[in-house]
Amino acid sequence: MLRTIANAFSVADIRKKLAFTAAMLLLYRLGAYIPAPGVDINAVKEVSGEFGGAGILGFLNTFSGGSLSRLSLFALGIMPYITASIILQLLTVVVPSLEKLQKEGEVGQQKITQYTRYLTVGLAFAQSFGYVYLFRSFGRKAGSGALGNLSGGRMLLIIVCLTAGCTLLMWLGELITQRGIGNGISLMIFASIASRIPQGVESWWTNPDQVFVVMMPFIALAVIVAIVFVQEGQRRIPVQYAKRVVGRKMTSGGSTYLPLRVNMAGVIPVIFAASIMAFPATIGQLLNTNAALEFSSFFGPNTTPYIIGEVFFIVIFTYFYTAVTFNPVDQADNLKKYGGFIPGVRPGRPTAEYLDRILSRLTFPGALYLGAVAALPTIMFNQTSANFYFGGTSILIVIGVALETVKQLEAQLMMRNYEGFLK
Numbered sequence: 001m002l003r004t005i006a007n008a009f010s011v012a013d014i015r016k017k018l019a020f021t022a023a024m025l026l027l028y029r030l031g032a033y034i035p036a037p038g039v040d041i042n043a044v045k046e047v048s049g050e051f052g053g054a055g056i057l058g059f060l061n062t063f064s065g066g067s068l069s070r071l072s073l074f075a076l077g078i079m080p081y082i083t084a085s086i087i088l089q090l091l092t093v094v095v096p097s098l099e100k101l102q103k104e105g106e107v108g109q110q111k112i113t114q115y116t117r118y119l120t121v122g123l124a125f126a127q128s129f130g131y132v133y134l135f136r137s138f139g140r141k142a143g144s145g146a147l148g149n150l151s152g153g154r155m156l157l158i159i160v161c162l163t164a165g166c167t168l169l170m171w172l173g174e175l176i177t178q179r180g181i182g183n184g185i186s187l188m189i190f191a192s193i194a195s196r197i198p199q200g201v202e203s204w205w206t207n208p209d210q211v212f213v214v215m216m217p218f219i220a221l222a223v224i225v226a227i228v229f230v231q232e233g234q235r236r237i238p239v240q241y242a243k244r245v246v247g248r249k250m251t252s253g254g255s256t257y258l259p260l261r262v263n264m265a266g267v268i269p270v271i272f273a274a275s276i277m278a279f280p281a282t283i284g285q286l287l288n289t290n291a292a293l294e295f296s297s298f299f300g301p302n303t304t305p306y307i308i309g310e311v312f313f314i315v316i317f318t319y320f321y322t323a324v325t326f327n328p329v330d331q332a333d334n335l336k337k338y339g340g341f342i343p344g345v346r347p348g349r350p351t352a353e354y355l356d357r358i359l360s361r362l363t364f365p366g367a368l369y370l371g372a373v374a375a376l377p378t379i380m381f382n383q384t385s386a387n388f389y390f391g392g393t394s395i396l397i398v399i400g401v402a403l404e405t406v407k408q409l410e411a412q413l414m415m416r417n418y419e420g421f422l423k
Contacts, residue, residue: 011413014181017179017180020179020180021182024184025176027172028188029195031067032064032065034073036071036158036161037158041070044071062193063077064076065196068131071131073164074166075131076127076128076162076165076169078188080123081166082185084119084120084123085116086268088115088119120167121163121166124163125159128159129159131162132155132158132162169188173185182404182408182409187401224399227399228399230262233263235259235358236259237342237355239258239342240341241255241256258331258342260358260362261366262362262366264322264363265317265322265325265363265370267396267397269317269320270373270374272321273313273314280295280296280298307375311371315367318366318370319363319367322363326359328355328356328359332347332348332351332352332355333348370396373396
């Protein structure tokens, strides 16, 4: 392992990519501590406790690496871009023009990417306005002027700065993807979550429950092993290609396989479910009435209704997002178009029905796996007095991004005939 890392750093091209990636991530974390213009840092600290709870604000604060609680230039994080990407991906299913662009190859994908950027700027502007309003309302409740005398011009200045910060992060993420190692957007979320590791370690070490202090490393190791095992799990459908004539040449048939992953939806269902279940707590924070507080406490983050609701939405969104990202009919048509077939299954509609049946059986354990990982930290919180800084979503993202980055580094090493990480 150490020898392989040394080989990676010995290659000038890979060394430059790693250095560029590290520099961009360092710039991202530096901007997380630069406050937006016109913001009183000390006053923001007094009201930042509102963003540390289990509401949607605390959820977004985790993915911004604490930038939102400081109202820094990168307070929005990269979430507007992720939201815009998910919206465009879902719209390609219902909008024929976008579906046509998606099938046009690289040119169509570039146009969809451009639409995603425009939508990101719009979402960032709207989200910035909402954050400014929330900080002003929280500051009034706490008797603190976090934003000072907020005039129209000053409000516009803060909104524009937050929007520009999100746009800059989007550009930095694309630069990392093009010139660095790994997916830039994913690595930024990884850096945001990893920045809270010292707080998590301190919370674990100072926990009064000594049994929890001893057992936590073993539990964490078991969870990591289980996540890696399921994330890499797949059902390989054998595919046979017949001989066919291409131009004046006869291509020989071959055999390969179609990999169907156990968790094809990734972490998206967990993000959707956590966002929905965070609304009751957020409504209680905003309205601050007896009825709203009772409603939010009933669906609190450590209650049984919250766990049941989160697992339910995770299962629903897992099936939905898997159906959006993997279309058995299109896969069957592509196999038939290039002369491929599954042994024992007729091409065309029978192949689509076969793939749909296999995918449905795979999605159910994958959905239960996501629900278990998301609910485990909440169940553990109920059993101990520890303050968990890493939820199920954070754990899934960190491990998933780490595996994907290692695979890309492995591919770079294989191109240069070095022995890689994966055996």
